[in-house]
Amino acid sequence: MSEATLEGRVRILLVEDNPADVHLLRRALAHAGLDCELTVIDDGADALAMVRQGGQFSPVLDLAILDLNLPKHSGMEVLEEMRSSQTFAKLPVIILSSSSSPPDRARSEEFGVRRYIVKPPDLEEYLRIGWDVKELLVECRTQG
């Protein structure tokens, strides 16, 4: 795991309807020592709307973490919309879902998702997601 530090705050969009998961993820990010500004959208329709508006209400993002199973519209639809929008086409995306189904994985890969993480049942494993996120962010920074 990379020990490189990240300069400044990172801005992460989290699309997740389960507040318990939001809380766990916040803990995980804090656990990895990430200084981040987390924007949370808890509804598929809202997320789609945000993407369509080009994110004018949000600051420039470093990363999006998407759940797949969302109310109204799925995370996959949000992802698809992102890939066809100018603003988010190149945004690094992590899928964090309870689904481990191969079709979901395959489709995510098609859309250039950087990590596909199945929500772990164990707390320790959950906290490790923070490190994964940090590692990916460092990777993205160094790649420019």
Add this chain to the structure above:
Amino acid sequence: MRALRDIPISQKLLVIIMLVTIASLLLSGLVVVAWDSVLFRRSLQRDISTLAHIVADNSTAALAFDDRETATQTLASLRARPHLAAACIYGSDGAVFAEYLRVGAGAGCPPGAPADELRFTSTSLIVRRPIVLDGRRIGTLVLLYDLDEVYSRIRQYGQIVLLVLLGSSIFAFLLSSKLRAIIAEPISHLAEATRMVSATRDYSIRAQQLSQDELGRLAEGFNKMLARIQAQDTELRKALLAQEAALRETRKIRDSLKTTLASIGDAVISTDADGRVVFVNHVAQSLLGRPEPDVVGRHLDEVFPIVNEFSRAGVESPVTKVLREGRIVGLANHTILIARDGKEIPIDDSGAPIRDEKGDIQGTVLVFRDVTPRRRAEETGRLLASIVASSADAIFSKDMNGIVTSWNKGAEQTFGFSAQEMIGRPIAAIVPPELLDEIPRMLERIRRGERIEHYETVRRTKAGEALNVSVTISPLQDPLGRITGASTISRDITERVRAADRLARLNADLERSNQTLMLTNQDLERFAFIASHDLQEPLRMITAYSQLLIKSYSGRFDSEASMFVGFIVDGTKRMRELLSDLLEYTAIRAHDEEPPQLVDLNLVMEHVRQNLKAAIDESHAVVTNDRLPVLRAPGGHFQPLFQNLVGNAIKYRSERPPRIHVSAQKVGDELRFAVSDNGMGIEPEYHSQIFGLFKRLHGKKIPGTGVGLAICQRIVERYGGRIWVESQLGQGATFLFTLPDIAVDFVTGESK
């Protein structure tokens, strides 16, 4: 001349005409010139002699008086003759007395008078004339006359002749080129026709007859000859074709006769007039039990021993009889041929004489046949008749008009009509009115030679009762193969039809309930899958947050609260295991659509050992296996199958270190696998229930969800196999399962 021989006639004619013309002209020219020059010389001679005479006479006086001047003047008068080159008068002393020389003439007077009176030299004519006075010679006159004139005259003549020659040649050439065509053209025409005929052999070509002369007659003769040749050629061809056709026909007849004799079903032997065999066909060879070389050339009696079937007495050879009586003879009944191997064959035969055109007997031909098949057929016929008579099935026949021609006992019993009642009556009597149109339809099929088999329909008894029958109808043929009627076997299947109806109903019921069951089962499975899947979400929350609770607040819990949270953690962990096993269980479905792949079970066992490494190390277990087959099967469920069984064997061990062995063997058309252990064993009364879902025989001391063996059973059944256990408490256990033979590479008996 040789060169002339090969050139075309037309040129030959040209050459001949030209040569003849030139030669004759030349010859006549030469004669004319020669004759003319002779005449001319003669006249010149006379002329000059006369001139000399006159001049001599005129000079006499001058000479006599020695008057040279007068003599010279006299001579000078000769100027009038331009060709006279010189004139000289010699005195009696022989010296020149007077002379005349033409201006430009070459030579003067010769020094002495010449000896001859008249002499021709190459260039001149010299004439000498004595000058006489009173009978006395007083001098001599000599005249030299140039012959230029003669030569120029000859030259002129020559030129004229040449001109005439040239003109005549051209004229002859022109004339001949027209004339020679008259001869050459018919000849070359004829030659061309001859060439064409010989090149194409087309005798219909004719030469054109261009004239009525010899050439015309030649062409005519040639044409006549060609016509004759053509006629003969046509005739010859026709004759040849006819001959060939006849030969072919003869050959065909001979071949067909030969083939007929060779392939005829009857045995054929022919003999010469002494009874010696000359021909024996295959059937005869096989009946006699002798090959051809053993028969041909021998007397028929030697190879054709026949006896009477009952008396065993020898029967006279038909050949002997034919030769004696000279007519066709048949063999008496009950004749037996004793073949070479002693086999007795009942035969039927006839012999006939072979006569030449004069009617003399040249030999005999003997035709005979094995009548065993006929006898057998007669027996079969009797047997069939008795079967028909005693059959419980209705057997009857009808003609093509549907009129009954036979009616057996079975038919009487089935339909209630006696034979007497039915024979001669329409078959329609046993057909229900609504099915009457069946009869013409069936008769039509029979007419086409078809057979109707096991046709199920309804017939009517005499009492009017409906019968379900299965009928088989076959066409009946007369010996010429014409269909004259049909035989029917009709079986009463009323009972069977009823039973089949009942069975169909039951089947349909079963099908329905099966369908319902399957749907229910599918619903249940779907429900189980969704439930276990969706249940995992809240469970994950409970797990994570109870862990978070312990992590964050454990210091503030009293011992009882800690215990409670511990129970929550345990409970959720167990529930998670249950759900995950349940998911695995429901995930095993018939993946028939999956493509089969090669599965090396030896590799599968390697993976199992790796996955269970912790448990194996901890328990000091030894896991071995035979060399296992490579399977060709869809889906990859073999690893959970083996892993569950091996894992169980480790889990339910005795005090001894576990010894686990996996073996495989082929039993019938199945592969049988066995996983044997030396563990705690299972009491027989639980053997069947351990494969049930969530069925466990042990408490919390040995952890487990009770899904493992259910998964195993589901996997094995999914491949169409069975699974069971053989075990006694405390004596280890052997779990056995079968798979249909889907091995692609398997050698049993090796241990690993």
